[in-house]
Amino acid sequence: MTQRAAPELLLGILPIALILALWQALTSFDMAPPALLPPPMAVFRRLVEQLGNPIFLQHTFTTLLRLFAGFAIACLVGVTLGLMASSSRVAESAIRPIVRVLAPVPKIALYPAFILILGFDHASKIALVAADALFPILLATYQGAVSVEPKLVWSALAAGTTRRKALLTVVLRAALPSVLTGCRIGLVISCIVVFLAEMISSTDGLGHLLVYASRSFETVDMYVPLITISLLGLSLNAGFNALRRRLLAGYPEAE
Amino acid sequence: MIAIERISKTFETRRGASHLALGEISLDVADGEFVSILGPSGCGKSTLLYIVGGFVPPSTGVVALDGKPVTGPGPDRGPVFQEFALFPWKTVLGNVMYGLLERGTPKVEAEAKARALIGLVHLEGYEGFYPKELSGGMKQRVAIARTLAYGPSILLMDEPFGALDAHTRTGMQNELLEIWERDRKTVLFVTHSVEEAVFLSDRVVVLTRSPGRIKETIRIDLPRPRRRKELLVDNRYQRLVVEIEALMDTPAQRR
Numbered sequence: 001m002t003q004r005a006a007p008e009l010l011l012g013i014l015p016i017a018l019i020l021a022l023w024q025a026l027t028s029f030d031m032a033p034p035a036l037l038p039p040p041m042a043v044f045r046r047l048v049e050q051l052g053n054p055i056f057l058q059h060t061f062t063t064l065l066r067l068f069a070g071f072a073i074a075c076l077v078g079v080t081l082g083l084m085a086s087s088s089r090v091a092e093s094a095i096r097p098i099v100r101v102l103a104p105v106p107k108i109a110l111y112p113a114f115i116l117i118l119g120f121d122h123a124s125k126i127a128l129v130a131a132d133a134l135f136p137i138l139l140a141t142y143q144g145a146v147s148v149e150p151k152l153v154w155s156a157l158a159a160g161t162t163r164r165k166a167l168l169t170v171v172l173r174a175a176l177p178s179v180l181t182g183c184r185i186g187l188v189i190s191c192i193v194v195f196l197a198e199m200i201s202s203t204d205g206l207g208h209l210l211v212y213a214s215r216s217f218e219t220v221d222m223y224v225p226l227i228t229i230s231l232l233g234l235s236l237n238a239g240f241n242a243l244r245r246r247l248l249a250g251y252p253e254a255e
Numbered sequence: 256m257i258a259i260e261r262i263s264k265t266f267e268t269r270r271g272a273s274h275l276a277l278g279e280i281s282l283d284v285a286d287g288e289f290v291s292i293l294g295p296s297g298c299g300k301s302t303l304l305y306i307v308g309g310f311v312p313p314s315t316g317v318v319a320l321d322g323k324p325v326t327g328p329g330p331d332r333g334p335v336f337q338e339f340a341l342f343p344w345k346t347v348l349g350n351v352m353y354g355l356l357e358r359g360t361p362k363v364e365a366e367a368k369a370r371a372l373i374g375l376v377h378l379e380g381y382e383g384f385y386p387k388e389l390s391g392g393m394k395q396r397v398a399i400a401r402t403l404a405y406g407p408s409i410l411l412m413d414e415p416f417g418a419l420d421a422h423t424r425t426g427m428q429n430e431l432l433e434i435w436e437r438d439r440k441t442v443l444f445v446t447h448s449v450e451e452a453v454f455l456s457d458r459v460v461v462l463t464r465s466p467g468r469i470k471e472t473i474r475i476d477l478p479r480p481r482r483r484k485e486l487l488v489d490n491r492y493q494r495l496v497v498e499i500e501a502l503m504d505t506p507a508q509r510r
């Protein structure tokens with residue numbers, strides 16, 4: 001993934017432009033009542049306005065905080081468990097069944113329990129984000145770690161590296177392309193889930209703003225958080241890709 | 256001294272069957288001796304080296320170094336793998352410095368040593384390249400430098416010159432002989448080339464078709480230091496090559 005060629009970039013923008021054009025057409029030809037679907041320009045004008053509004057920024061910050069906290073926990077736990085499972089029979093036998101049982105559970109079903117246990121504030125939402133983002137990261141780490149060429153580890157052991165150290169400096173490093181792919185999926189899931197959690201029960205955050213606006217038929221305000229989270233996701237992904245390119249400088253997979 | 260005592264290796268295959276990869280092998284290698292191993296593809300030459308390296312446990316038998324049984328890898332034995340196994344995330348310099356830094360060599364000193372070794376394998380100017388940016392032969396030379404860097408007293412080389420063109424190959428053979436004559440390392444050297452084995456070795460061990468057993472051990476008492484252009488016209492050298500080639504070609508092996 002080096003510099004994208006300009007035509008490819010254009011090709012990527014085209015569908016988005018088409019959707020915006022369709023949206024514009026729907027509103028300007030009165031095919032949708034403006035009270036339900038405001039024109040795109042109105043939404044974007046409001047977005048720009050809101051970006052200067054400290055209260056709106058506070059909500060955005062709250063969402064980002066939960067997103068990052070949940071995602072960070074998921075990365076830490078997922079990578080640790082994945083590595084452990086890949087490196088020891090005992091750990092694998094302990095981790096595999098619980099992953100099999102928990103991975104297919106819709107985590108949102110655990111949300112009421114999280115609220116009861118952790119309360120209404122940040123903790124329950126962070127827990128939900130972490131629970132949802134955890135499994136793709138864990139599975140990708142495990143998969144990546146077990147397929148690391150053993151001779152890489154052997155080369156390190158022969159040079160005097162201890163097994164434990166080699167797990168971090170060689171196995172994890174060599175499995176990085178796979179680990180980062182898992183993290184990227186985890187990041188997208190985190191964006192979705194944090195918003196969802198805030199929509200279901202919250203008094204702050206972007207998800208709450210959307211629900212609040214829809215309840216009071218403020219349709220313009222309803223679309224602003226939606227576009228904000230989408231733009232956030234876009235920039236987080238771009239940041240993540242930049243990091244990935246740096247970390248994977250020597251890997252054949254990173255092309 | 257390396258004492259290989261009645262080792263064999265059986266692999267469990269997926270279907271629960273077992274596969275004898277290496278027949279019973281006993282071999283003593285004296286300190287400072289250069290021993291080459293020849294044998295048909297798949298007869299267990301790599302497996303034998305992995306067992307001596309301590310990367311793979313033998314199914315039966317023991318390997319002892321100066322009387323101490325091998326239980327795992329150690330920096331006294333430096334492997335050069337058939338597949339190079341360079342760290343893809345490290346540059347040429349980083350790969351060669353690895354073992355030195357693991358031993359606690361100060362960075363400045365490690366870098367100076369690594370640069371000297373990179374010079375020895377004729378890769379000056381490639382210090383900042385990643386392995387994926389090198390040709391097969393260049394990777395192999397980096398792998399050799401990486402192993403030489405931490406000064407193992409035993410070298411376990413698995414077709415280290417297999418990916419080199421004829422010219423570089425003879426150059427590297429001379430280089431290796433020079434290093435060997437200077438440091439008197441013990442070398443176990445797997446190769447497919449009879450000429451190479453005779454040129455380099457004190458003894459050549461010929462293995463049978465899979466599962467490999469020792470078919471014949473031939474002492475190469477050509478005078479040292481050996482010069483390629485003198486040897487090529489030396490009758491004794493030619494006779495040894497012919498004799499060993501005949502050994503490797505006998506119908507008993509084609510069974």
Ligand SMILES: Nc1ncnc2c1ncn2[C@@H]1O[C@H](COP(=O)(O)OP(=O)(O)OP(=O)(O)O)[C@@H](O)[C@H]1O
Pocket residue numbers: 266267274275276277294295296297298299300301302303337465
């Ligand atoms: N991890 C493994 N699991 C099962 N069988 C294996 C494994 N590694 C090697 N073998 C088997 O062991 C035998 C010997 O393999 P090995 O790689 O030692 O051969 P080799 O002599 O080095 O061959 P080559 O000259 O082609 O490198 C082969 O029959 C191979 O199928």
Ligand SMILES: [Mg+2]
Pocket residue numbers: 300301302337413
């Ligand atoms: Mg081999």
